[in-house]
Amino acid sequence: MTAEKQINKLIKIIGCGKMASAILDAWLKKSVSPQNIYVDDPKPSEWLLEKKKQGLNINTNEDILFDYCFIGVKPQSLDEIKVKLKLLSKKNVTFVSMLAGIKINRIESIIGKDEAIVRIMPNLPAEILKGVTAIKENEMVNPKQSENLAILLEAFGETVKFSEEGKFDAVTAISGSGPAYIFLIAELMTEVGVNLGLSHDEAFKLVKHTIDGAGSLIVNSALGPQKLRENVTSPGGTTHEALVIMMNKENGLSKIFSSAIKAAAKRSKELSKV
Ligand SMILES: NC(=O)c1ccc[n+]([C@@H]2O[C@H](COP(=O)([O-])OP(=O)(O)OC[C@H]3O[C@@H](n4cnc5c(N)ncnc54)[C@H](OP(=O)(O)O)[C@@H]3O)[C@@H](O)[C@H]2O)c1
Structure with missing residues (x-):
């Protein structure tokens, strides 16, 4: 554990599959002692089972007074844990x-x-x-709870706080589903590289470090993505040749991304009505 922002709160996790395990892994690396965690999951992730085999000593006392309860089951399993949640009510x-x-x-x-x-x-x-991580709190969350939660969530990356829950459909379509869009771009670029004569390994190594490097530049540069793009596009050069096609108003990426991401947001809205 690093010494940055330690947090001494008791946390129950109901449903510790892929997402909650990623979060738990970050906490163990950064801000939370395993003794502060209780996991309620009849069949937790392979990662957690392996960690336990390696001696990870998380708390096994279900009856302690928890400060936070993270709900990590699939949405369709929410009804199954109603009773467990109700038992934690009126306990701060x-x-x-x-x-x-x-x-x-x-x-x-x-x-x-x-x-x-x-x-x-x-x-x-x-x-x-x-x-x-996008965050929306209800009115009952007090400033101290909010402050400690921010530390817990910042253990695994950046956070963006919202005052309107209605924006969560857009959030889901942008950052929730977003990694998959980038994975697709990586797949497509690798495929084209292979078609142009590279081996799969050569193409994939070039692609993944290009995406990593470009992503880091977006995060770390004072310039926005448009300026960064313009700076690497010389008139009449190779990048320009590709971008003319990608930025075509009729059938370029703008149109595809717009309709694809709007479809994801629409689906998120539909799912929240089920
Ligand atoms: N994965 C992502 O990228 C992502 C991103 C944002 C949000 N989320 C949300 O995170 C949640 C979990 O997603 P996931 O991908 O981590 O799914 P997952 O791997 O299937 O994890 C859900 C876990 O909950 C367990 N569970 C089911 N019923 C339970 C019960 N009654 N009591 C306790 N535990 C129970 C499951 O066990 P079984 O395997 O035995 O059913 C499983 O270990 C979902 O609600 C999803 O919307 C996921």
Whole structure:
């Protein structure tokens, strides 16, 4: 564990699959002692089982007074854990739901409107501490709970706080699903590299470090993506030749990205009504 922002809060995780395990891994590396964690999952992730085999000593006392309850089950399993959630009500617990498409008022209908409830939307790069997590708190979350939660969430990346829950459909379409769009770009660029005569390994190594390097430049440069792009595009050069096609108004990437991401946001809206 590094010494940065340690947090001494007791956390229950209900449902510790892929996403919650990525979060737990980050906490163990950065800010939370295993003795502060209790996991409630009849069949947790392979990662957690392996960690336990290696001697990870998380808390096994279900009856302690938890400060935070992270809900990491699939949205369709929410009804199965209603009773467990209800048992934690009126105990000054902050409930943190990562369930895609499940609105705060649905959680309130289970545990009560007077409970502190936070909806978050993390994303997969949390696994390597480079996630970005959207946050929406209900009115019952007090400043101290909010401050400690920020430390917990910043253990695995950046955070963006929202005052309107309605923006979560856009968030889901941008940062929730976003890593998959970049994975697709990596696949396509590798495929084209192979078609141009590179071996798969050569193409993939070039592609993955290009995406990593370009991503780091976007994050670390004072210039925005448009300026960065313009700076590497000489008139009549090779990049220009590709961008003319990619930026074609009729059938270029702008149109494809716009309709694809709007479709994801629409689907998120539909799922939250189910
Ligand atoms: N993966 C992502 O990139 C991502 C991003 C943002 C948000 N999320 C959200 O995170 C949540 C979890 O997603 P995931 O990909 O991590 O799914 P997952 O790997 O299937 O994890 C869910 C875990 O909950 C367990 N579970 C099911 N019923 C339970 C119960 N009654 N009590 C306790 N644990 C129970 C599951 O066990 P079984 O395997 O036995 O069912 C599984 O280990 C979802 O709500 C999703 O919307 C995921």
